[in-house]
Amino acid sequence: MTTDLPDWPPELAAAYRTAGFWLDRPLGEWMWQWAEEHGERVALVDGDVEISFLEMASLADGLAEALPGLGLRPGDRIVVGLPNRWEFVVLLLACFRAGVAPVLALPAHRELELGYLARHAEARMIVVPDRWRGFDHEALAARIAADLPWRCAVGVVGEFALPGHVDLTALLRSISTGEGRRRRLDALAPDPGDAALFLLSGGTTGLPKMIGRTHNDYEYNLRRSGEVCGFSAETRYLVTLPAAHNFPLGCPGILGALAVGGQAVLLASPEPVRAFQTIARRRITITSLVPAIARRWVEKARETRPDLGSLAVVQVGGSVLDPVLAQEIPAMLGVRLQQVFGMAEGLLNYTRLDDSDEVLLHTQGRPISPGDEVLVVDESDRPLPAGEIGELLTRGPYTPRGYFRAAEHNARAFTPDGWYRTGDLVRLREDGNLVVEGRRKDLINRGGEKVSAEEVETVARAVLDVADALAVPVPDPRFGERVCLVVVPRGAAPSLAEVRAEFTAHGVADYKLPEQVESLDRLPLTPVGKVDRKSVRAQFASKTEESWTPVR
Ligand code: OOB
Numbered sequence: 443m444t445t446d447l448p449d450w451p452p453e454l455a456a457a458y459r460t461a462g463f464w465l466d467r468p469l470g471e472w473m474w475q476w477a478e479e480h481g482e483r484v485a486l487v488d489g490d491v492e493i494s495f496l497e498m499a500s501l502a503d504g505l506a507e508a509l510p511g512l513g514l515r516p517g518d519r520i521v522v523g524l525p526n527r528w529e530f531v532v533l534l535l536a537c538f539r540a541g542v543a544p545v546l547a548l549p550a551h552r553e554l555e556l557g558y559l560a561r562h563a564e565a566r567m568i569v570v571p572d573r574w575r576g577f578d579h580e581a582l583a584a585r586i587a588a589d590l591p592w593r594c595a596v597g598v599v600g601e602f603a604l605p606g607h608v609d610l611t612a613l614l615r616s617i618s619t620g621e622g623r624r625r626r627l628d629a630l631a632p633d634p635g636d637a638a639l640f641l642l643s644g645g646t647t648g649l650p651k652m653i654g655r656t657h658n659d660y661e662y663n664l665r666r667s668g669e670v671c672g673f674s675a676e677t678r679y680l681v682t683l684p685a686a687h688n689f690p691l692g693c694p695g696i697l698g699a700l701a702v703g704g705q706a707v708l709l710a711s712p713e714p715v716r717a718f719q720t721i722a723r724r725r726i727t728i729t730s731l732v733p734a735i736a737r738r739w740v741e742k743a744r745e746t747r748p749d750l751g752s753l754a755v756v757q758v759g760g761s762v763l764d765p766v767l768a769q770e771i772p773a774m775l776g777v778r779l780q781q782v783f784g785m786a787e788g789l790l791n792y793t794r795l796d797d798s799d800e801v802l803l804h805t806q807g808r809p810i811s812p813g814d815e816v817l818v819v820d821e822s823d824r825p826l827p828a829g830e831i832g833e834l835l836t837r838g839p840y841t842p843r844g845y846f847r848a849a850e851h852n853a854r855a856f857t858p859d860g861w862y863r864t865g866d867l868v869r870l871r872e873d874g875n876l877v878v879e880g881r882r883k884d885l886i887n888r889g890g891e892k893v894s895a896e897e898v899e900t901v902a903r904a905v906l907d908v909a910d911a912l913a914v915p916v917p918d919p920r921f922g923e924r925v926c927l928v929v930v931p932r933g934a935a936p937s938l939a940e941v942r943a944e945f946t947a948h949g950v951a952d953y954k955l956p957e958q959v960e961s962l963d964r965l966p967l968t969p970v971g972k973v974d975r976k977s978v979r980a981q982f983a984s985k986t987e988e989s990w991t992p993v994r
Contacts, residue, residue: 447637447654448844448852451860455635463666463813463839464658466634470506470539472661472701473499474624480675480703487707487724488528495703502535504617505610506627509540512595512608513566516541516632519640520567520597521559523547523583525574526685526708529599529614531696533569534639538657541632545640545652546686549574553949554901557586558649562847563640565594569610572600580604634658640846641688641786644892646865646883648900651855652846653786659840660692663790666810666840667694668702670792671728671755671780677704678752680720680729682712683890688786689759690730714742722749730757730782732890733764734921736771743774750775755795757782759806760890761922762878768803781806783878787862788841789814791876805875806868814838817861818870831879834868835861884975886913889921893954895975898925902956905944907932910965914979916958926982927956928965935961958982 450458458464476485477499486493493501514520520537522544524530537544545563547556549571560568568587570579580598584607587594596607603609632638637654645651655663671694673679679699683690685708691697696706707724709717712735720726731739736758743750756771759782771779783806784790793807801807809816818832819825826832835857837843843860844852856862865883868876884895895913902911910930918924927941936944938959945955960982966974 446847447842448856449635450839450843458658458813458839461813461839463662463811464634465661466658467661468538468541468631468634468657469638469661470502470535470627471631473502473535473538476700476703483675483703484705485700486528486531487705488526491528493528493532495700498532498535498700500619501532501614501617502539503623503627504620505532505536505614506539507620507623508613508617509536509542512597513593514540514542516630517543517636518566519543519545519563520569521545521547521556521563521565522569522686523549523551523556523579524569524599524686525549525571525710526681527599527710528708529610530685531706531708532614533599533610538638539627539631541630541636543637543639543654544569546642546691548684548686548951549579550684550951550953552951553582553586555650555949555951556582557589557949559642559652560586560590560594562649563652564592565590566592567595567597567608569597569599572598572603574600580607632657634661637846642686643786643845644885644887645894646885646896647851647894648897649894651848651851654842654846655840656842659788659842660697662811663788663840664692664694664698664701667692667790667792668698670794670810671698671757672795673698673702673704673728675703676727677702678707678725678727679704680707680709680717680724680726682709682717682735683730683732687760689757689782689784693730693757693759693782693784693790695730712738714739715746718742718746718748718750721753722751725752727752728755728757729753730759732760733758733762733767734889736763737767737920740767740770740774750777753777755780757792759784761887763806765803779803783807783876785864787864789816789836789838789862789864790840793875801873801875804877805871806878808874808876809838811838811840814841815861816870816876818868823857828870828872831867831869833882834864834866834876836864837861886915886925887923888918888925888953891953893925898927898954898956901945901948901950902927902929902941905948906936906941908936912965912973912975912978913956914975914982916979916983916985918957924957925954926958926960926979928960928962928978928982930964931961935959958985
């Protein structure tokens with residue numbers, strides 16, 4: 443591994459191997475093992491498209507072999523901003539085969555995020571849809587690529603690609619069985635300790651941090667998750683959350699389903715009517731949701747009483763699940779609830795399917811691996827007695843020791859002995875289950891999408907005529923929290939519409955746009971002279987919905 447990415451200490455790495463956590467095979471090799479075991483069975487479903495395990499592996503190999511011709515070499519990184527479609531999965535597998543690491547951006551990302559990621563990752567390609575939901579992603583990627591001081595290709599999945607861009611759809615269509623291809627790719631297999639992919643942190647700092655997940659650690663992540671969730675060849679997993687997120691990708695998600703011969707069914711949106719139809723048509727057995735979406739599903743189910751007979755489990759995670767909603771999910775959807783408290787940085791906690799209702803409704807579960815270490819500490823990093831609320835620190839076989847090229851940030855986000863500071867305030871119960879009680883980090887958790895307060899504040903200072911700006915979470919009936927921007931204006935206070943227009947013009951993703959704007963003459967300070975976020979939050983949290991107009 444390079445110095446770009448801090449590694450686990452060698453003694454621990456050895457212990458993880460002895461314990462059978464790390465199996466030292468790259469994910470591309472696993473893909474072929476899955477294909478051999480499950481051959482003609484359907485692996486991927488996207489609308490009317492059905493792709494078998496063997497077809498999936500052949501397509502991935504064909505694409506993997508074409509990558510060098512597109513300027514991509516082993517060790518290179520590409521930025522991927524695709525919606526949920528089968529090409530996303532095949533591209534990911536092709537990257538695993540070729541030792542090219544995809545950085546998993548969201549289709550919601552715009553100039554600011556994609557541009558930053560392409561630069562920080564030194565990306566050699568940016569892969570996007572041509573147009574999607576009325577937005578020209580291809581033009582955006584082309585602008586970003588043209589601005590980079592190195593050659594960066596634009597890869598396009600869609601109807602057609604402009605000249606000079608790589609038409610991945612056409613390329614995938616043209617792939618034929620290649621004599622000896624599998625052997626040739628096997629010979630070039632990446633080191634299982636290398637980054638297989640980069641997930642993005644729901645970060646607290648200016649721009650998203652890149653989390654390198656190795657072949658070894660991510661394979662364990664999805665294998666162990668699959669065991670805990672009872673995944674099997676009978677599993678039909680529906681993904682409606684953005685597949686670039688750890689939760690739907692590998693917890694156990696798409697890859698966890700494929701790893702045991704199950705099926706991954708892709709939908710580009712969690713909109714309940716389509717989702718319910720897909721569940722019935724494809725006999726879906728399990729899906730994962732964030733609480734905000736679960737609420738929409740429960741409401742729609744109450745109204746329409748859909749046939750969800752095949753659906754056995756709904757996993758809910760990403761943000762706090764209200765106990766009342768937790769009760770409604772099994773009642774209205776006819777499923778078993780599983781709470782998931784995870785993070786792209788690693789540690790995964792799940793309630794178990796046979797846990798008591800009390801555990802299912804009131805805890806966020808427990809770690810999946812005997813190798814997971816969790817510690818609850820006070821503000822001076824001193825371990826707290828069981829049952830007390832403090833910050834959760836963690837280490838383990840699928841929790842990397844630092845972000846990519848972020849030495850300074852790593853020094854703050856990790857303790858000297860390698861514990862990741864989650865920024866979450868939790869309580870560890872006697873039965874080993876964790877309860878999320880709050881957080882210490884400055885972010886807004888908008889229906890599971892994390893928005894860094896610092897990022898919003900930096901943009902506000904850059905684009906608005908303000909002396910100061912603060913972004914705080916305030917309660918929101920739809921998303922749990924929404925971004926409230928508090929400004930100290932220099933002249934006239936900006937309106938919400940103006941703020942949103944300026945942010946959009948600056949290339950900020952839609953989900954980060956403030957949904958409430960407030961002004962103050964000055965920001966209140968704590969006794970030690972730091973901005974008092976808590977009091978600002980409290981001041982605007984109590985606003986009722988009548989005094990504030992929802993944006994959409
Ligand atoms: C998942 O991953 P990220 O990286 O988007 O966000 C992680 C953060 C956690 O540190 C915590 O603050 C929050 O999201 N969170 C929860 C939660 N699950 C995540 N807060 C309260 N209750 C929960 N159940 O969000 C993620 C990754 C893998 C699986 C599931 C979620």
